[in-house]
Amino acid sequence: MSIGNSPEDERPFEDGRSSDGHEEEARPSVGRALQQARIAAGLTVDDVSSATRVRIAIVHAIEADDFTPCGGDVYARGHIRTFAKAVHTDPAPLLARYDDDHGGRPAPTPAAPLFEAERIRPERRGPNWTAAMVAAIVAVVGFVGFTAFKGGDSDSDAASQVTQGATPSAGKPAAPKPSNTTATPKSDPSDSAIAAAPQDKVTVQVSAVDGRSWISAKDHNGRMLFDGLLKKGESKTFQDSSKVNLILGDAGVIQLYVNGKKIEDDFQPGAVERLTYTKGDPEVG
Structure with missing residues (x-):
């Protein structure tokens, strides 16, 4: 079957009889009903694809009652509604038939299971206490060696220097506070x-x-x-x-x-x- 030919080339199969030779009175499937409505409207698959902006392959799949390419029940129902409007038929009974065949209206599907890989985040590491302890020990040993070398009166001078040197370092964390305060507000969309x-x-x-x-x-x-x-x-x-x-x-x-x-x-x-x-x-x- 060539895509986009006249609707007569895409007539539904005449399978109105069951295996025992009696005519079936069951209503047509969703795909068959849409196909029959399209042909009755004098439209080709290309016409329906252009009118609905649904890809030709998906139109063929819907007419064959294969809704897998639609991407889920929500999108399948949307395609059925759009398809029905394009071929001038009522979508309500088709949607009801689809729900009967697929277990009722679809419940909202959480996105997390589909994108589980994106939830993986690098493990947050704690502070390196070993390096901090080594640095503290080195500082203490250096301070003791320095005071022992200077001796006597230089002990007080060293203590004074250490005290004076500690003052700026203790005040350093306070300096970035204004910049952090200004960076706190987030530019949320508005x-x-x-x-x-x-x-x-x-x-x-x-x-x-x-x-x-x-x-x-x-x-x-x-x-x-x-x-x-x-x-x-x-x-x-x-x-x-x-x-x-x-x-x-x-x-x-x-x-x-x-x-x-x-x-x-x-x-x-x-x-x-x-x-x-x-x-x-x-x-x-």
Whole structure:
């Protein structure tokens, strides 16, 4: 089967009979229903891929009821919803059928097991007490030798010198305190910080605040700026001279700041959103 041919070349198999020769009355699978709706709408796989921005290989896999390439139940449900809208069919019964076949609505998956390797941190070492003790012993021996050599009155002079020498060293830790105090505040992201974005460009900040989500970002020429998974707590900032196009795999976990303004759209968990932002006041294209 060639990819992108006419819908007639991709008709579903006529397997409406069971092994005993009787016609099956069971409802079609999710993939078969989507395939039949696509053909009825006169669309090819290429047409669906272009309309949904879902890769052709994933469209073929969905029609074959193979949802593994989708990357999980949340993304599979988003692809089913987008696919159904593209072929002009109601996604609700298809999502219900998918949930029945896959054990119900997916529960949020913690990101930690998928990225366990990133949790490994170098073991923190304690202070080297052996070296400190050796240095202290050397200092004491040197001091005793010095006072024995000087003798008599020089003992008081040596003690005075040691006392005077100890005063600056005791005061040294206090000197860096002002610099530490000034370095303590952290520059956490805020509306005012993002508002400093250039006015002659469009600036979009994408933050995964409630979970992880696949995102894609392109500039006004269609050049890919980013295509990958954004983990919980991570942010990405994209900038272009005129326009930024976004696709959010799970828009419900995303917070957007566009040109210095927080976007208050009520995105639903698991929803795939396609957004376009330009210069000035944020406007969804």
